[in-house]
Amino acid sequence: MKKLEQYLSHDYAFVILLAVAAAAVVGATSMYFTNGVGMTNEIFVAELFDIGKNTGDYSGAAAFSAGFLIARVLEGPLVGVLDIGGSLMTGVGVGIPALLIASGFTSLIESFPLALLTGGVIGFGLGVIIIAIRKIAPNAAPANATAIMIGAGNKTGEALGPLVLFSAVAYSIPAGIGAIAGALLFYKFKKPIVGGAILGAMAFAGILLLLGVGVGV
Amino acid sequence: MIVEVVLKSLVVGALGGAAIAAGAARMFYAPKLQGMGAFRTIGEMNACNGDPISHLSFGAGFYITSAAAVVGTGALTQDVLHRVLPNWTAAIVSLFTKDKTKRPFENIFLMMVVGAFVGAFVFVTLNTVSSLVPIQLSTIAKSILTPAANNMITIVMPLIFLWAAIDDGKITGSWAFALGGIMQMISGNALPGIIFGILIGSNAQEKGHKAKSTVILIAVVIALILAIAYFRGFHTKLITQFFGGAN
Numbered sequence: 205m206k207k208l209e210q211y212l213s214h215d216y217a218f219v220i221l222l223a224v225a226a227a228a229v230v231g232a233t234s235m236y237f238t239n240g241v242g243m244t245n246e247i248f249v250a251e252l253f254d255i256g257k258n259t260g261d262y263s264g265a266a267a268f269s270a271g272f273l274i275a276r277v278l279e280g281p282l283v284g285v286l287d288i289g290g291s292l293m294t295g296v297g298v299g300i301p302a303l304l305i306a307s308g309f310t311s312l313i314e315s316f317p318l319a320l321l322t323g324g325v326i327g328f329g330l331g332v333i334i335i336a337i338r339k340i341a342p343n344a345a346p347a348n349a350t351a352i353m354i355g356a357g358n359k360t361g362e363a364l365g366p367l368v369l370f371s372a373v374a375y376s377i378p379a380g381i382g383a384i385a386g387a388l389l390f391y392k393f394k395k396p397i398v399g400g401a402i403l404g405a406m407a408f409a410g411i412l413l414l415l416g417v418g419v420g421v
Numbered sequence: 422m423i424v425e426v427v428l429k430s431l432v433v434g435a436l437g438g439a440a441i442a443a444g445a446a447r448m449f450y451a452p453k454l455q456g457m458g459a460f461r462t463i464g465e466m467n468a469c470n471g472d473p474i475s476h477l478s479f480g481a482g483f484y485i486t487s488a489a490a491v492v493g494t495g496a497l498t499q500d501v502l503h504r505v506l507p508n509w510t511a512a513i514v515s516l517f518t519k520d521k522t523k524r525p526f527e528n529i530f531l532m533m534v535v536g537a538f539v540g541a542f543v544f545v546t547l548n549t550v551s552s553l554v555p556i557q558l559s560t561i562a563k564s565i566l567t568p569a570a571n572n573m574i575t576i577v578m579p580l581i582f583l584w585a586a587i588d589d590g591k592i593t594g595s596w597a598f599a600l601g602g603i604m605q606m607i608s609g610n611a612l613p614g615i616i617f618g619i620l621i622g623s624n625a626q627e628k629g630h631k632a633k634s635t636v637i638l639i640a641v642v643i644a645l646i647l648a649i650a651y652f653r654g655f656h657t658k659l660i661t662q663f664f665g666g667a668n
Contacts, residue, residue: 205530210534212443212529218455221440221447228437232497235429241495241548242430244437250496272620275649278641282614284452287459288441289499316429320436334455348589353616356578356585357460361467362490364569371569379565386466389476390575398468400476403484409561 215338219331225288226327227320229297234319237301244293262302269299277330281337283353291330300326311418365397372405380406422550430544438506438540443533445507446526451552461574461610462503466511471524473512480508483541486563491547505543510536579611586619595624600642607650 211217229244236243236250237257243250246338249265256262268370280286304322326401369387373380386404387397441457448456448463448507469475482502485511490498507526513535515525526532578599586597604614640641650656 208530209528210532212535213447213454215455216445218444218457221444222457224436225440226432228440228540229502231429231433231436233633234552235426235548236495239426239427239429242433242501242544243496244502245496246488246498247494247496250494265530275645275652277647278459278648279457279613282620282638282641284455285448285460285463286444286457287442287457289459289503292457294473295500316432319533320432332627338455348627351622352585352589352619352623353582354592356582357463358467359581359585360464360573360578361470363581364465364468364573367569367572367577368565371572372565374563374568375561379561383565395472396469396475398465399472399478403474403478405565406478406558406562410558411607413557413561 206226215220215335219328222286222292222331222334224239225292225329226330227298227324229292230301230313230326231320232315233297233301233315234313238316239315244297249294249298253302256302256305264274264305265302266299266306269294269302273299277334277338281334286334293328295324296330310372365401368398368401368405372401375405376409378412379409382406423612424553426548427545430548431541434484434540434542434544435537436540437502438510438543439533439537441506442510442536442539442599444531445510446532449524449527458507459503460616461570461578462507464573464578465504466507466526469511471507471511471515471526473515473557476508476512476515476526480505480512480567482562484509485558486566488547489560489563497544497547501543501547506536507532509543512538513539521649524622571595574612579605579615582612582615586615586622589619589623592626595621596625600646603646604649607646607653607655614646626665 211219232242233253235241236253243253249269253262255396256265271297272290275296276287279325280291286292300322301319304310304312312318312327365387369383372383383401384404386400386402386407388400389401389404390397427602444457445462446456447454448458450456465479466476483498483504487498487501487505490496505569510532511526514528514531518531520526520528532534567643581596583601587594600614600618600621601611604617605611621635621638624632624638628635630636633634
């Protein structure tokens with residue numbers, strides 16, 4: 205177990221993980237292309253891809269996604285966290301397929317096994333680039349910057365519970381009461397209050413909805 | 422057709438689930454290790470802090486909104502891989518880890534194994550039975566969670582990171598202020614700029630502005646910001662607002 209944990213902590217493990225993740229995301233896009241379901245992205249990005257599918261002009265989807273991909277791949281090794289929203293889901297999942305289909309390599313996306321393979325190869329390449337940037341600029345992130353970011357990151361976590369609570373209160377009275385009760389309960393038992401606020405709001409507003417009394421809003 | 426979707430979802434979910442859950446676990450060792458996920462995912466997982474019920478309910482809220490989105494559009498939203506998968510995986514891992522030396526979601530291997538199963542489950546269910554979720558319930562979840570998450574990423578996170586940068590000293594603070602403001606102009610979110618500012622500023626504070634690593638960092642960050650500005654069409658906006666342009 206310790207040994208496996210060590211293997212997964214190496215730089216090359218990141219390259220493999222990124223390759224597998226990219227294979228999955230391009231596979232999901234392939235499924236969306238042929239079966240109409242499964243795109244791992246927002247509705248508006250899927251629509252951007254659909255415009256290409258319907259008109260044959262994929263330049264919108266490709267330009268939108270390529271910008272994210274380049275920015276995130278350069279930023280990832282600097283800060284130590286690769287943003288999978290911009291790089292994987294949008295860049296690799298939408299931009300690369302759009303480019304491939306626009307260039308006439310439709311079968312690479314249409315065929316599910318080929319799509320997995322394509323994604324894997326691209327993810328592997330990106331992983332190598334990212335690790336290479338880390339090796340070339342090894343001291344890019346000084347220890348002090350890390351300490352600042354970890355401290356701030358931990359603090360932001362504490363803000364989500366109250367934010368959900370305010371949001372639930374603003375949404376409706378039943379959801380607000382449920383969120384307050386849930387948050388208080390979780391606070392009393394020293395659990396993260398974000399869980400209590402969501403559960404309480406959903407339970408209260410949901411019960412009203414199921415009973416058919418009140419509109420909940 | 423449905424068999425085909427189930428089979429493909431199993432493959433995509435298991436592969437993606439394993440890799441991204443492991444990548445999420447590696448984030449908590451960044452920047453020593455290269456992780457993958459998102460800064461907001463770090464914040465949200467820290468908020469749940471290894472408590473299974475909190476991870477489960479946070480993921481469930483977004484699972485419902487994703488189910489609502491996929492009906493009719495076929496788009497799962499980014500939340501499936503950003504939030505549902507890492508948090509549900511963390512919830513299950515925290516149920517059977519006894520290791521008190523680190524938080525449950527910091528076990529890369531366990532996260533990977535459990536992530537494969539969670540991913541397969543999430544993709545298969547969302548892609549097939551998404552129509553079972555009452556539409557009103559998903560509207561409630563969406564209306565509560567989306568504004569909260571937006572406030573988190575657009576206001577609270579930039580604010581706390583900027584405060585941390587200011588506390589570190591004048592040089593870090595100034596860089597974070599300047600780059601944060603510029604990124605807010607270009608992309609509508611100051612956080613990436615503030616992080617660039619912390620990187621450059623604390624490096625300059627430790628080694629000076631003329632040190633090689635500082636110069637390289639500044640050059641890379643400027644190139645990056647220019648690229649983002651170009652792809653978002655910021656240059657046309659800039660020219661219009663200063664010189665009037667065609668309007």
